[in-house]
Amino acid sequence: MDLDFTDEQRDFAAAVADFCKREQWVTHPHDQTVYEKMAALGWLGVTESCLVDTCLFLEQTAYGMAPIGGFATSAIVAGAVRRFGSEQQQATVCGGLADGRTFSIAMSEPEAGSDVAALACRATPGADGTWVINGQKTWCSNAHFADAILLVARTSGSPGDHDGLTMLLVPTGTPGLRISGIDTMGGREVNDLYFTDCVVPADAVVGAIGQGWRQLMAGLNLERLILAALMLGTAQRAFDDALAYIRERKQFGRPIGTFQVQRHRIADLATEIECCRLLVYRVAALADREPGRVLARESSMAKLKTTEVAKEVALAGMQMMGGYGYATEYDMERHVRATLVSTIYGGTSEIQRDIIGKTYGL
Incomplete structure (x- = not known):
């Protein structure tokens, strides 16, 4: 399957990344002013187009630590209303999401x-x-x-x-x-x-x-991919923050990143993140190709793998940074908090493994 992004998708991801670099904000789960700026740019309506675009947006905003914590739950609600809601509900929720409502x-x-x-x-x-x-x-x-x-x-x-x-x-x-x-x-x-x-x-x-149960099941692709894409961006940010630190931090007369134990740790984490990226976007592309198909196995795999890897990366980053990884002066402690809970909400890792196992007739 060809997972190459279109020029428009690359430009979109670059624009979101640039916005996050240029904007100045205080770390907070949700800043309505920033959220409305993104709405004015037309970005909050990305879930109306395709899941690959949604994942690009989520990965870049998570990487940029954009304070738009209300978007994920809003997108999940909008997805359910778009599939099953009345015209008035769709106007209220889907239109409201695009306009900056949560x-x-x-x-x-x-x-x-x-x-x-x-x-x-x-x-x-x-x-x-x-x-x-x-x-x-x-x-x-x-x-x-x-x-x-x-x-x-x-x-x-x-x-x-x-x-x-x-x-x-x-x-x-x-x-x-x-x-x-x-x-x-x-x-x-x-x-x-x-x-x-x-x-x-x-x-x-x-x-x-x-029929709420059946309606919930129909939204699994969207919900699990939203969570996976968020943690993909967070994992990459935690990795880059740790890498920047070990390149500069010196002990025993040289940067700690030059020690073999750190090089090998970085190599393993980078490989795991790349595996997650391929999995997330492959599942998103499958869901876009067959919108009515519930990808229970694949979406559970994406959620399971990416959240577990993000947790591993953040904890490894904290270990590499020593005491500074635990200090609020750096972002790593925030990455740890965000990734620890990601293996719980939206279906725990244990539940995802159970779902995957059942798809093999077990």
């Missing part, structure tokens, strides 16, 4: 993480076709600044059933919804959501009632 998705619960079928947060029919939501969601990224949340709630059946789940679009200002930040290593990037008699209209349903 969205979040809520699936995990205190007793349901990897086991999505165990979801218990329930939406029941109310008056005049409305839905009344009660329950709790947790680990909800970016909900504290999102315009709306794509909620996966149970509308029928019991926890343990894949059937009976429904997607609902809930504006964050809806009465009965309380958003509470969770303190983590990266600050307050994730949230608990508490729904208490939270009422949404009938047209809040995205797609078909009771």
